[in-house]
Amino acid sequence: xxxxxxxxxxxxxxxxxxxxxxxxxxxxxxxxxxxxxxxxxxxxxxxxxxxxxxxxxxxxxxxxxxxxxxxxxxxxxxxxxxxxxxxxxxxxxxxxxxxxxxxxxxxxxxxxxxxxxxxxxxxxxxxxxxxxxxxxxxxxxxxxxxxxxxxxxxxxxxxxxxxxxxxxxxxxxxxxxxxxxxxxxxxxxxxxxxxxxxxxxxxxxxxxxxxxxxxxxxxxxxxxxxxxxxxxxxxxxxxxxxxxxxxxxxxxxxxxxxxxxxxxxxxxxxxxxxxxxxxxxxxxxxxxxxxxxxxxxxxxxxxxxxxxxxxxxxxxxxxxxxxxxxxx
Numbered sequence: 001x002x003x004x005x006x007x008x009x010x011x012x013x014x015x016x017x018x019x020x021x022x023x024x025x026x027x028x029x030x031x032x033x034x035x036x037x038x039x040x041x042x043x044x045x046x047x048x049x050x051x052x053x054x055x056x057x058x059x060x061x062x063x064x065x066x067x068x069x070x071x072x073x074x075x076x077x078x079x080x081x082x083x084x085x086x087x088x089x090x091x092x093x094x095x096x097x098x099x100x101x102x103x104x105x106x107x108x109x110x111x112x113x114x115x116x117x118x119x120x121x122x123x124x125x126x127x128x129x130x131x132x133x134x135x136x137x138x139x140x141x142x143x144x145x146x147x148x149x150x151x152x153x154x155x156x157x158x159x160x161x162x163x164x165x166x167x168x169x170x171x172x173x174x175x176x177x178x179x180x181x182x183x184x185x186x187x188x189x190x191x192x193x194x195x196x197x198x199x200x201x202x203x204x205x206x207x208x209x210x211x212x213x214x215x216x217x218x219x220x221x222x223x224x225x226x227x228x229x230x231x232x233x234x235x236x237x238x239x240x241x242x243x244x245x246x247x248x249x250x251x252x253x254x255x256x257x258x259x260x261x262x263x264x265x266x267x268x269x270x271x272x273x274x275x276x277x278x279x280x281x282x283x284x285x286x287x288x289x290x291x292x293x294x295x296x297x298x299x300x301x302x303x304x305x306x307x308x309x310x311x312x313x314x315x316x317x318x319x320x321x322x323x324x325x326x327x328x
Contacts, residue, residue: 002179004164009173014165020045020073022066023080024052026132027105034139034170045069067095075166077103083293086114101162107182110152112286123153124163127185128172144174152182190280195273209312219315
């Protein structure tokens, strides 16, 4: 494993150079504000009349229409949603300076060849391992969120140095930057989201809720047990791994963990996880998602409606409304 820290970064390679950030959502705003606070020259590309345009202006940035914003930039960070990046790149391509660098926070469009960059451009990845709000908050507190760095195309011979300087600008080099590839970042990120962090975790929670309610237990008690308390366990895992979790839960809970966890996550589930990974690696998932967007997202909307109308959401909203310590 190759990990870079601040001592490995030559920040002078970005001195007085323009960084254009396309997209001012969660990651885009966090990156832009951190870069600006690091003393770098940041221009925002956003659609005139949109909420992002006025928000970026209110934050003190020079904001331009995307094709104007990329002109003169040494680095163009494309931080819009995956589904919009290909069309955005095509719309600004002719305005990008020779030898500039394209920077992504997720490798989807490069790895699955939805964007085919010009040969003269550097193509790099700086992927913070956390949401934009955390990237910003950690920076403000003097820390940083660990990042992944990858180089897909090094036309200038300076691509890695630029990417590392950018990572320092957003605070990532404070925590460490691990070298990877676009393929590894994309495939592991998609797998983590689908099998564990989002898809796996929420399906496990809903299945637990349904099992308890079907057996006659109160929905409110079921919610507290399988949804609300999950954060307490995740916090322990985040802070100190499985070891810390076992230190802070009861022996009864630990015994149940070790004898019943493998009954739920058994070889059948592990086989299904492998199928998910296979679909990601061979492009099946990407093709399905690309086709879904071209069709107007009918299946996405149907599945989202089913998720948001499940009884656990109604119960949870009612209970959370009584938790005045939560930030809504």
